[in-house]
Amino acid sequence: MTKQVTLAKGLKLDGVSIALGNRILLAVDHEAAPGEVLTIMGPSGSGKSTLLAYVGGFLDPAFRATGRVFVDGTELTALAPEDRHAGILFQDPLLFPHMSVNGNLLFAIPRAVRGKAERLSLATAALEGVGLAGLGERDPDTLSGGQKARVALARVLLAEPRALLLDEPFSKLDADLRQQIRMLVFAKAHEKGLPVLLVTHDEADAEAAGGAVLRIG
Numbered sequence: 305m306t307k308q309v310t311l312a313k314g315l316k317l318d319g320v321s322i323a324l325g326n327r328i329l330l331a332v333d334h335e336a337a338p339g340e341v342l343t344i345m346g347p348s349g350s351g352k353s354t355l356l357a358y359v360g361g362f363l364d365p366a367f368r369a370t371g372r373v374f375v376d377g378t379e380l381t382a383l384a385p386e387d388r389h390a391g392i393l394f395q396d397p398l399l400f401p402h403m404s405v406n407g408n409l410l411f412a413i414p415r416a417v418r419g420k421a422e423r424l425s426l427a428t429a430a431l432e433g434v435g436l437a438g439l440g441e442r443d444p445d446t447l448s449g450g451q452k453a454r455v456a457l458a459r460v461l462l463a464e465p466r467a468l469l470l471d472e473p474f475s476k477l478d479a480d481l482r483q484q485i486r487m488l489v490f491a492k493a494h495e496k497g498l499p500v501l502l503v504t505h506d507e508a509d510a511e512a513a514g515g516a517v518l519r520i521g
């Protein structure tokens with residue numbers, strides 16, 4: 305019989321186990337509240353990115369995974385990857401270089417938002433929300449590292465994610481900037497009630513995140 309899941313809001317990793325060949329890479333069971341950052345730490349190769357891939361629906365077929373992942377009571381693992389709406393940030397902001405900042409932002413807005421003016425106003429508000437008002441026409445290559453990270457955050461939020469999956473997104477930023485950007489990311493997640501899975505090697509990130517720390521490996 306299927307186990308009942310009682311968590312109504314937030315993220316639940318329900319008996320998640322991932323194996324590579326005959327080796328169990330990781331086994332986790334955890335719940336995180338909406339807006340809570342669940343930090344995942346562990347040595348290189350312990351499976352941190354693999355866990356994010358399982359949640360997001362892009363796990364390489366070389367792995368065997370079992371267990372269920374819920375966000376706000378919806379089982380993500382029962383949905384196709386494109387229906388999971390996981391917002392992902394990597395080390396690199398991965399902005400589209402051939403589009404302006406606004407182009408990058410407009411690209412992320414769901415197609416259900418049809419009006420051109422409405423789309424532009426959402427993009428403008430998102431840019432303002434990350435402290436970059438007025439930079440919409442800029443080419444991403446002309447932005448600083450911190451500004452690129454802010455655009456990447458605005459873009460991921462515009463896609464209306466159910467949860468944020470962060471794979472060492474602050475690791476290329478220097479200390480001051482790192483602190484600014486991570487506080488901005490955590491504040492936005494909290495404001496929008498988004499659960500967050502944060503992969504990091506940095507204890508200061510985990511401390512700033514303020515939530516539980518899952519140590520694997």
Ligand SMILES: Nc1ncnc2c1ncn2[C@@H]1O[C@H](COP(=O)(O)OP(=O)(O)OP(=O)(O)O)[C@@H](O)[C@H]1O
Pocket residue numbers: 324346347348349350351352353354355364366
């Ligand atoms: N496509 C794949 N096929 C086979 N093995 C893989 C594949 N992708 C990753 N691995 C292996 O799975 C293990 C977990 O990798 P993963 O990238 O999740 O580790 P990680 O904890 O995120 O490491 P790091 O901190 O170095 O980023 C590693 O041993 C890695 O070599």
